[in-house]
Amino acid sequence: MTISPDDQETLQERAVDDGHHRVSNEGYQKDLSQRHVQMIAIGGAIGTGLFLGAGSRLQIAGPSLAISYAICGLCAFMILRAMGELVMYRPSSGSFVTYAREFLGEGAAYAAGWFFFLNWAMTGIVDITAIALYIHYWPVFGGVPQWILALGALVVVGAVNLTGVRYFGEIEFWFSLIKVLTLVVFLAVGGFVLFSGTHVGGYTPGLHLITQSGGLFPHGMVASLMLIQGVVFAYAATELIGVAAGECHDAKSVVPRAINSVIWRIILFYVGSIVLLVLVLPWSSYHEGESPFVTFFSRLGLPGADSIMNFVVLTAALSSLNSGLYSTGRILRALSLGGSAPGAMSKMNRHAVPYVAIGTTLVIYLIGVLLNYFYPTQVFEIVLSISSLGILGTWACIVMCQLKLHKAIRLGKVAPTGFAMPFAPYSGWLTLAFLALVLVMMAFDYPSGTISVACIPLLALIFFAGWFLLKRTGKQPGTVSDEK
Secondary structure, three states: OOOOHHHHHHHHHHHHHHHHHHHHHOOOOOOEOHHHHHHHHHHHOOOHHHHOOHHHHHHHHHHHHHHHHHHHHHHHHHHHHHHHHHHHHOOOOOHHHHHHHHHOOHHHHHHHHHHHHHHHHHHHHHHHHHHHHHHHOOHHHOOOOHHHHHHHHHHHHHHHHHOOHHHHHHHHHHHHHHHHHHHHHHHHHHHHHHHHOOOEOOEOOOOHHHHOOOOOOOOOHHHHHHHHHHHHHHHOOOOHHHHHHHHEOOHHHHHHHHHHHHHHHHHHHHHHHHHHHHHHOOHHHOOOOOOHHHHHHHHHOOOOHHHHHHHHHHHHHHHHHHHHHHHHHHHHHHHHHOOOOOHHHHOOOOOOOOHHHHHHHHHHHHHHHHHOOOOOHHHHHHHHHHHHHHHHHHHHHHHHHHHHHHHHHHOOOOOOOOOOOOOOOHHHHHHHHHHHHHHHHHHOOOOHHHHHHHOHHHHHHHHHHHHHHHHHOOOOOOOOOOOO
């Protein structure tokens, strides 16, 4: 049998790709169980965007916020399904970085990895401050300086991440369980109030609270559409399941079930919660700075509702910080192994953890703690908006990799994964178009969104300078390092 030059080249490329994936996964322990991955998938889709941010969004969009959550939830699910097919193709702790390296080239892997790091670096800066503020809410901690609380939280979460993946998985399991149980309790109590006709804050629950308060779109459809560019980021962190899959036992069995369960939880927890909130109280009862769930339970007369929800929001912020450290460590190591980050980032400690990469993120978070004391709140809104660019870049990379994988499967170069993205490739192109629309809408969200979009040329310049510097230092992007 003779092999054509084209086939020989393809086989050589496939061997190189296998080497990238093999080295990217070496040294890790498969200590994440099915329950860990299930909760990482669920917890990644539920965060402070629902528990805290829904109050201000209800003021802007009214009951139509449920529609915005449903549209953005569908986008998040498509991204998850794209990630799921890539995981079924080959699980990798380097996640989309290793997939981008194979399907799009080292330049795309470099950009995707550093976009991801940008997202979590910026998000972590805000998380660590939010944690300190939430702890300060209770009078017993009122006399403790804010920087001590922030540093204490960072030390604890850092220690968890440096002592083994199973500790990360366990703490993330409980953080996610708290969020899920909170929403289950609200849905149960809210459902009882709605169907029993129990008065809440002087109002009788029912559909009339929507029809008599301006209808579905009290501020017009444009206001609701513009809110999509903010709502979509409530689903940030859903892509973490792709990173966790590389350290999961029997990922090809666990991941599909975990991903398919997410869409039902989005419908139940996000859409269901918003619908219930506007049926038990007028949408105008909810305000920025107060969790809508606190508003509901307080009007219901439940004592201690504010403290309970403060604890829930605190766990959501801790979960975000915990996930940020975990995922950036794995992504930085994957970048390093491909020559797109300093070689030291690939080093592992005796607990099979990329400690230098995690330590790098910890340093960024420490700098963020210091910055909190010198800049006003508006700067942090801009920081969060810039982090959204990282989310968009990461999600777009995942979808583009899936489109390349789908093409390879269709041409017979790769075997079917058994977990194909629904309606591919059209669903992938529609998802990319939606992400592009979000970017355009961000440009009109003055000042934070406009400033963040204006920063794109600056980020491109910084990324290009980093790429050039790596070449100059002899760390040629695209080569697999032998460091472990």
